Amino acid sequence: MIDISESVMQFLLALIVAGPLLGAAAALLPAPPGLKGKSPEQAVLRHGVVVTGAILIAAIVLALGFDHDQPSRMQATTDISWIPALDVRIHLGIDGISLPLLVLTALLTFLCAVYSYFNLPAGPSPKAFVALLLVLEAGTLATFAVLDLLLFFLAFEMVLIPMYFLIARWGGAGRTRAAWKFILYTLLGSVVMLLGLLLIGIKAGTFDMVALATDNGRSLSTSVQVIAVLAVGIGLAVKTPMWPLHSWLPDAHTAAPTVGSVLLAGVLLKMGTYGFVRIVLPVAPDGFHTFAPYLAALAVVGIIYGSLACLALARQGAKGDLKRLIAYSSVGHMGFVLLGIASTTPTGVNGALFANIAHGLITGLLFFLVGALKDRTGTSDLDTLAEETGAALYGKAPRLGGLLAFAAVASLGLPGLAGFWGEMLALFGAFDPADGLNRTAFLTYTAIAAFGTLLTAAYLLVVVRRVCMGAVPRDAPRLTDVRGYEFAAWTPLVVLTVVAGLWPKALLGLTDPAVQQLLAGGNR
Template sequence: MIDINESVMQALLAFVVLIPLIGAAAALLPAPPGLKGKSPEQAVLRHGVTVTGVVLLAALALAAGFDHSRPQTMQATTDISWIPALDVRIHLGVDGISLPLLVLTALLTFLCALHSYFVRPPGGSPKGFVALLLVLETGTLASFAVLDLLLFFLAFETVLIPMYFLIARWGGAGRSAAAWKFVLFTLLGSVVMLLGLLLIGIKAGTFDMVTLASDNGRSLTVTTQVVAVLAIGLGLAVKTPMWPLHSWLPDAHTAAPTVGSVLLAGVLLKMGTYGFVRILLPAAPEGFEVFAPYLAAFAVVGIVYGSLACLALARKGAKGDLKRLIAYSSVGHMGFVLLGIATMTPTGVNGALFANVAHGLITGLLFFLVGALKDRTGTTDLDTLSAQGVRATGAALYGRAPRLGGLLAFAAVASLGLPGLAGFWGEMLALFGAFDPAAGLSRPAYLVFMAVGAFGTLLTAAYLLVVVRRVCMGEPPRETDDVPLLADVRGHEFAAWTPLVVLTVLAGLWPKVLLGLTDPAVQQLLAGGPR
């Protein structure tokens, strides 16, 4: 831990949240003549890399200055009165729960900007693309840094418009319908969520998350807690997404450009589960306990449903889309996150937070790889990618692009939860939490949930191994005019993907680094102690 005083930490956190918004405004201005390079388009894409790179460095400095001996304490806090009549405050801070998500967001956004610099998004203005990307980063970073319910709602909603335009303007086939579906689902959920947030704030007399966590629901009646958990939980469940409120996700992922899919899976889905942990568990524990078994049941149904949908898409002759398959896999993986939260135990919640970060790393890598595969072959159709024969155009990556094939296989086995990689620990801890849920929850019911969730891990392994066999293996076609050479991993791709690979391995081999941050914060959050 580097000794950085609190005022510097405050400035770093404010800088991390605000600089992407300033960068978005600057992206819309004409580039100075000396910075245009070969073209104004190149200049604005370079601007996106620069701004997101600076944000990442600031986030890493924030993590380096974070006092790891007290991760349960809010650090780098700023608390300024904003709307006195409603007691709404500009309250920022990070602890062991939010810090990993903050750094993950900064990392993935930088990698997306780097990817876009070398692989220019098709169609549309680069200025608009970079500005939307930076606004999206501001919204996601603010969601993990703000400590006021109304500010959280504003940040939560900020991400909708940029993601809508990223899908609708730079997406693929069916992008308009997918973008509208994404916005309508999330907006409808958000309206209900706002009512629940207002109910908690008015009844408790404060919108401050730290105060609400310390109060631990003592100022709210059980009825108020139940209504608030139902309302807020619906909004968060849509964003997570929880089965059966997930139907917007496959369409959005299939139509989104590569960077849109990476950020949607790697960052935006985490905002929903983060809200469950940061708001509902500490502020309305009795109300959450009422719905916890139902949340767990929906979670395990989502695990099995997502895996079965992936198996159906992976089947030969099904014309399954690889991006759509990974989207359905996210439904299953986020089911484990929700199961861990629904146990209301430190073990389960720590597993949920670990799985959140692991899913961001692994699924972000998967979408980068699938995007590269589409750039090379022009398709993500599994039947086309696995076609065999002399004149077939199947990928056969092990023979045609071995490094690309090896990375795809690595990401697949990480996603299925291979021990020693990041995907293992979160899902395992969520199942352990279900084995011994919190007092007041039915252990027999949770043992059933645990068994169903464990069965889901077998289904996950099945469909991912089928994908690897179909896309990576097989006899490479003879190189002809109809079957051109398939390029292996390029330099910029190596630079963008290496951090995700390294972090996936490190988190798998050394889980204490992440759990050492989250566990003290989770213990105190569940206990409702002073912050």
């Protein structure tokens, strides 16, 4: 921790939110003559790396200047009147819940920019690609930083258009259908969510999320809370994605370019679960309490469903797409996050937040690796990889095979790596849920979810066995192993996965005080 004044912290947070938008506008302008390099294309890609790198540095400095002794207090706050008639304010701030997600977003976007500099997906203008990437970053960062319900909704929606175009214009086979499915599902969910947010703001007399959390639902009747939780929860559940509102996700991941899949899994899915923790839990606690058992039930169905879908895709002869398999695995992993939130306990919610970060690191790495494998072999079909192209990856490209195995065992929750702690704490939270929740039902959910961890291990180990192991045929062409730029893009994810697994206090020390205060209705 370093000593930074509050005004500097405010400036850094404003820069983090607004900087990518300014960078996106600059990306569409002609490059100055001295910065063109070998080509205008190279100049705009370098611009993307510089802007996302500057945002990452600002996020790291902000994290270092954050008062770790008071992680439950909103810091670096800016509060300016924007639309007085509606009492909408430009209200920014971070606490121990939002700070890790802010840094994760800045990191993953920077790594995607570095990766794209050397391996730009085929598509239209690189200028448009960089601009869309930066707008996507701005919307995601703003979602985790704003403290006004209407601003939250605007930031939440801001990411849809750039992700739609990244899939539709730079994606692979089936990209048009996948992009339309993504935008229609999420827009329909968002319309319902907006109605719920307006209901909360009008009935409570404010859209300020800090004031609403402090009020803890006292100004909202139980019936209003129930309606608001149902409306807001549907929009958040689509983005999470919660079964059965998940069907847009596999198509989007399968068709998206590598960096699109990394950002979609690494940060966009977290916007939904963050909304549950930041808005639904503290603002409408009675309404959430009503729906918590149903949310937990849908969460465990998602865990089992996602794992069974992955097992079906992993079996020999299924012609399963590896990107699609990882997408379905996200449905299962986010089920653990929702189960932890549904427990309404500090243990469960901390587990959910930890699992959010772990999933972003590990699944981001998995999509990077599968994208690299597809670049080398021309396919992500598991049968083709296992039988013709990429079999015995340990022998053909040992570093790539080793990284794929590492990401797989991290994803299955191996103790000592990041994936373990979030799922374990979510199960502990469900084992002993908050007062008033049916203990027997939650014990059943815990048992089913624990069985889901076995299924997760099964399909991931099948993938490793089929793709990585086996004897290398004499006439088999060797694959290019990990390149320098890939090593640079993937190493931070590997290191952070290990650090978070061995030293979970680094993250839990931030989230726990903020969660305790949020659940107590004392967020000030």
